[in-house]
Amino acid sequence: AQKITQTQPGMFVQEKEAVTLDCTYDTSDQSYGLFWYKQPSSGEMIFLIYQGSYDEQNATEGRYSLNFQKARKSANLVISASQLGDSAMYFCAAAPGYSTLTFGKGTMLLVSP
Amino acid sequence: EAGVAQSPRYKIIEKRQSVAFWCNPISGHATLYWYQQILGQGPKLLIQFQNNSVVDDSQLPKDRFSAERLKGVDSTLKIQPAKLEDSAVYLCASRKTGGIFGREGQETQYFGPGTRLLVL
Numbered sequence: 001a002q003k004i005t006q007t008q009p010g011m012f013v014q015e016k017e018a019v020t021l022d023c024t025y026d027t028s029d030q031s032y033g034l035f036w037y038k039q040p041s042s043g044e045m046i047f048l049i050y051q052g053s054y055d056e057q058n059a060t061e062g063r064y065s066l067n068f069q070k071a072r073k074s075a076n077l078v079i080s081a082s083q084l085g086d087s088a089m090y091f092c093a094a095a096p097g098y099s100t101l102t103f104g105k106g107t108m109l110l111v112s113p
Numbered sequence: 114e115a116g117v118a119q120s121p122r123y124k125i126i127e128k129r130q131s132v133a134f135w136c137n138p139i140s141g142h143a144t145l146y147w148y149q150q151i152l153g154q155g156p157k158l159l160i161q162f163q164n165n166s167v168v169d170d171s172q173l174p175k176d177r178f179s180a181e182r183l184k185g186v187d188s189t190l191k192i193q194p195a196k197l198e199d200s201a202v203y204l205c206a207s208r209k210t211g212g213i214f215g216r217e218g219q220e221t222q223y224f225g226p227g228t229r230l231l232v233l
Contacts, residue, residue, distance in 0.1 A: 004155075035221070043202055045156070045224035091155050100146065100169060101222060103155030 002027050004092055004104035011109050013082045020067070021077040021107045023092030029053075032096040034075040036066065039106070040088040048090075051075060082111045115139065117225035119205050125231045131193035134228045137186070138207030144168075146222065147180055147190050148204040156204055162188060195232045202227045 003026040013019040025034065034051040051059045051066045059066045067076040075094075079086060087110050093101040118137040126132050138145050143164050148156035159178065161169040165185040173180070177196070182188040192199055206222040 037224075043227045043229065045204060045206070045227075047221050047223060050221055093155070100158045100161055101156075103157075105153075105155055 002094055002096055002102040004094055004102055006092055006104035006107050008107045009105075011107055013109065013111055015084060015111055015113050016081055018078060018080045019082055019109065021079070021090050021092075021109065023075045023077065023104060025073050025075060025092070025094040027073075027094060027096040029096035032094055034066065034068070035093045035095070035101065036064070036075075036077045037091045037093065037103075038086075038088045039091060045091070049077070079109075084111050084113065087111045117205055117207050117223055119203075119225035119228055121228060122226060123229050123231075125233065126195055127233050128197055129194040131191065132195055132230065133189050133191045134203050134205075134230075136188045136190070136205030136225060138188075138205070139209075139223055142207035142209050142223075143185075144208040144210065145182055145188050146206040146208070147188070148206065150202040150204055150227070152201070159190070192230075195230075197232050200230055200232045202229050 005024045007022055032053045036048040038046045038048050049059050049061045049064045049066050051068045058068050063080045065078045067078055089106045089108050091103050091106045093103045095101045120135050124132055145162045147159045149159050150156040159173045160180045162182040165182050178192055180190045204227045205225045208222045
């Protein structure tokens with residue numbers, strides 16, 4: 001079974017600073033997808049960024065980038081120039097092959113003024 | 114493009130009662146998922162449909178949970194009878210295809226707003 005590890009239960013960052021949220025995954029599949037989702041207090045899971053295992057370049061989406069280190073099975077999310085609205089739970093997820101998403105336990109990010 | 118719709122948004126029931134949740138995926142999305150998210154945890158898959166066929170229901174407690182997607186579009190998830198430990202957020206998600214992750218581009222799952230269930 002796949003396992004996603006997010007070691008940071010909570011992170012604090014000041015507005016306009018960058019923050020890195022850690023994620024490691026465990027799969028023996030060669031083909032897989034890695035995802036980050038944001039879940040604000042309203043409860044909806046908002047897709048942020050995707051990285052395919054065969055993608056050679058790190059994915060970027062606006063202020064979000066995914067630091068993909070395949071050999072280390074690491075998929076850290078980097079948020080640049082944090083905003084107050086970034087305060088939320090962040091989930092890392094992986095989907096090997098045809099399998100469904102397996103989520104980590106999440107990291108709570110709090111952005112202070 | 115409209116997102117994934119779910120109803121109701123909130124439900125409070127007593128244990129041993131039954132409850133049903135409804136989901137309408139993004140138009141044209143063949144794959145539909147139901148997840149259970151207990152407070153403080155990440156979502157856990159309950160069941161996956163490809164069109165109107167069940168692909169994976171290995172984590173669905175079949176003695177009390179059931180789900181259907183009769184016409185391959187919207188879906189209902191039912192709990193009968195409910196237990197206290199069923200209190201959670203039930204999330205529906207959809208995906209355009211059931212293709213292999215990592216090979217076929219950005220085949221992202223999109224989530225609905227969820228239904229918050231409280232069993233008393």
